[in-house]
Amino acid sequence: MNLPDAVRLRCAPNKKIKGHAMWHDNETTVDYVNFRLVAKACAELIRDTGGEPISIGISGGWGIGKSSLVRMVASELSPDQGAGKSAVSTEASKYIVVTFNPWLYQGFEDARTALLQTVGDAVLEEAQKDTGLVDKAKSLVKRINFLRLAQLGGEVAATLITGVPVGLIGKVVEAGSEAWNKESIKEGIAAAQEVPGAAKGILDEAKPMSLPKEIQSFREALEDLFEELGITLVVFVDDLDRCLPKTAIATLEAIRLLLFLRRSAFVIAADDVFIRGAVRVHFAGTGLDDDVATNYFDKLIQVPLRVPRLGPNETKAYTALLFLERAHRSGQLDTEIFAAAKTSVEARLRETWTGKAVDLAFLESLVPQGNAELLGLMGLAERLAPLLFSASTVQANPRLIKRFLNTVFLRKTLAKPQNIDVDVQALAKWHLLERCDEATANALAEKVSAESEGRISLLRDAEEAAKDQEAKIQLPFGDKPFLREWLLLEPLLGDMDLRPILHLSRDSTVRDFGADDLNSAGKALRDALISARTSNDALKQQIREAGDVQSGLAMARSWEARRSSRTWQKAEEVLMLVEVCRIHSSAGPRAAALVSQAPVAQLAPGLVSALASCEWAREVLTKWESDEQTPQSVKRAITSARKQ
Template identity: 55%
Template sequence: MWHDNETTVDYLNFGVVADACASLLKRTNGEPISIGVSGGWGAGKSSLVKMIAARLNDAAEPGKNTYVVVTFNPWLYQDFEGARSALLQLVGDEVLLRAAKDEKLLAKAKRLMQRINLLRLAQMGGEAAATIITGVPVGVVGRAISKVGGLFSSADAEEFEGDTGKEGIESDKVSTLLRPAEPVSLPSEIQAFRDALEELLEELKITLVVFVDDLDRCLPKTAISTLESIRLLLFLKRSAFVIAADNEFIRGAVRVHFEGTGITSDIATNYFDKLIQVPLHVPRLGVNEAKAYLALLLLERANADGDFDDDKFEQAMKAVPERLQRSWRGDAVTTDFLQSLVGVDDAKLVALMDLAEGLAPLLTQSSAVNANPRLMKRFLNTVFLRSALAEPQGIALDIPALAKWHLIERCDETLANALAAMVTSASDGRVDPLREAEEAARTAGNLPEPFKEDSFTREWLQLQPSLGEVDLRPLLHLSRDTATRDFGADNMTTEGRALRDALMVATNANGPLTQAIQAAGPTQAEMAMTRAWQLKAPRRTWRQGEDVIPLVEPCKVFPELGAKAGSLLYQAPLNKVGPGIIPSLFAQAWARPIIIQWIESPKLDRRAKNAIQQAEKRGR
């Protein structure tokens, strides 16, 4: 299974963007900067941010500048602590840690922490804020925090300690407890905090880089609170902010925050833009990138399973990004390129590369996935989970078949439900309309109901393997709820099914096939003959003798099946019939009248007509 965590392993060619962003941060030379990394949920923002951080960690210049990377995730603090307080505390703790080795700087860092505590208390509102702003301890909370916050002298604090449990204190005692510099000016405190932090960063020779991640997972209130707290730290020298968030989400959060004020979309956009100097969009994946991403995920799995050795996997991880970097000049991720990663002789891995190539365009154009890396990863997780569930239940299904079925479930639920309903009513789990649709998609014919005429459906139908000839009940058993597992009755016996499968692969008459027909008996043989004839339709060329084996051989053993075989043969597309099938058919009494009628049809190829005439002459 693939974990849904951010990573510095680059499967998406994000390294180029991470290099550019890290270079931009380095070139600021201590000047403040804010960068917004925008992209939808699951687009790879967190991974891109982590790659940028890794590059900064390697860029330290001892004695001149060290990048101190602090990652803040407001989603973790939601409902537990105000995001603003948490961010200030995180920054203060990091500076305190960096100053620990220098006594003078440590003292400054502790004073900075006092200012942070003061601002955090002011944010609490109510009695705490009133006490801090006025200098008068208001209520029990106000009296308790006043001593802790340092608003009083140590001597007065001791006297005050005995009163903390009272409901109030006398006004004359208040006047003796307050410091001379009584009320606190919050604007002054905020500026003093900024000045102190800026001074400490310069003396410590560090550039503080704060990565704000998962902002678009937060409730609007938390998101706005985080953005407001960022304003306290923005545009200080030796500071940088990289904020990862979906722009659409931020605009929505701003509208919720200012609901009722008539805020316009332009104002909501400007709110975020004022915080961001450099907007950076996570590159959207195209077919090329999606193909490369799926291929590397599948190779990673093969490597973990021991099917793809470490050296080849390392080579693939290097070759794929290099290929993507050159895609602008036409070096696409082609079939040949993917197969070169694994070697054309490894059928199992070649099949996985073919799967990546087939899935990529469909997962890119589907609005349900839209080439989203997280959704593609989840897609493969589901497919491999079902594969793991199949084996203990005695179900033999390969990964491409599971992937094709899950693709239609994920991207066109209406069609998936329609096909599932057909499976439940089919006697053997095979769906004739699906078989016909796959054939029509290959030959550019019209698609039958319930298939829609669109590019996605046609490409899905052409994706290998074909499912029209497959018993789909195992796929539904693994993927659908119990309601869709109420499959229709299958009137075929074990011998009948065995004969059906034998007729589908037979290329000539042989002893084992004759024995299978005899073992099935006439009733089951008729069912097997009919079903095998239907299932082989997509592969039937109408030009070789083996094409009519499913009709000819059962009728040799049980002549009474000739009427049914004749009705099936009567539907032959005469414009496709070649001379190769004529001799074996003309030898069958049940087929001869039908073939003689064919000769009158203008659709029949002249060579086929000649073959019929020659067969008639030999039969006289």
């Protein structure tokens, strides 16, 4: 995704841009991919426990739909489920549904204490309805405050509040240990004092108290309160795989404290691959093997549930429903028709195992006859879906599909004020190539020029050759199955002026197609810069003769041409920037924009040495030096270069 698109989508994901609705990236209970069946089964597992504890793990990769599935499960238990908590009565039980997102607390509060407090608040609110149980609920909150305090300030804090040595802490205090942060202890005391007598009534001041016994007492008190209130606590833990490893492990440890209590259920959404990585970080240096890392999560989870990946039919249906949702939100499709379409899709997806496919005829039946725009989009969904399903860079990931379509429609929106008339289907086809095979897209873009009126004969020949399965397709396409399918995708682009499409997909560096495009001297310089590995007098002379405008364009073109082989490790990779800017300082801002794209984690000191003497790169080096992801060797190289 190019920079203008990314900025606009991050800043206003839920806005309409000049009348064109975009798709937000939030979790939803609206089911476009037949997840509702899985959600119903998960909710049924919770109902059928008969009060026995249960833990369910919902796993899957980034963007696959874990959060949406969690919300659907919650809605099955509580139709009025909101963002926080709610209660719903059934014949057998009353469910107190709590949604906990540790990512929101990261950096502000310890995830363990936040989870305990969230559960305590939910139970206390429910107990307010029964005056006979309010005192018990308040006593439970006191216990939670004690445990929060013990976590925040350790046993030192518990000793300071109660006056009773907890465990071995008396010995530590006597030894004058300063292991605990005094300010944290003070904050913990203040937090506990928010509930009058928080530390009183928990401990018998005549007896020393051990923290393990207090934890067990807390569990027993919570279990008893659930029983007396007649409730089942259902805790949904979401976005665990967005957290730093420390927060993720802290949350899992808190879950362990509450886990396997009668009348309790946990539904934990996380990428199991991420959790294994977090466990390895947590136990770094202990020689932890993969089996142990896997078992850590498995011991918390009784019922593992993996979010199903979209199949070809689901991908097609999902893409089509996104088009219909956009039309509905912009007023082009009646609510009744949109609702009927969702119902039809849900029914069809339940029957695909019988051979009933989501084909073009079915998709066209979802929209009013005569609506040419929507019929065209149904055709686009039917053609795009197989490639969105098979492409390794998308793999039918719902979030990536949304982002793909957001980019396409944003470009369509940006075309109007620039008096560019371009079909959304052509934009979609080109962006699919950008997304799935950037090297080929760049190679084709380099061949577009004003001289050929934006048409690429090589692309036209390849589209023709692709029609024959036996024919070989010349480079840059080769024999890649994806590219052959892409070439056959309608509309064909070989006879189309691609300058408008590339203009809409341009970034700040390349593809300035028009009258100021490369002339013969600029093209020669571009080729020389692509092949150059060291500075030489002949190259410098070419740069002078080309002039500042052509040199700037040639610099950008050569930079783009070497994108696929760039490692961000070697000085020679920025040679074209350094050499052009040394002679034409006007190219500096463009060069800075190019090099600022670097993935800082991949940088090597060799690149710094090449840029250290460049005035235009000074600000970029400063940003790298302050970036947490920049390797320490690179930071040292920047500091050393400045001293010299």
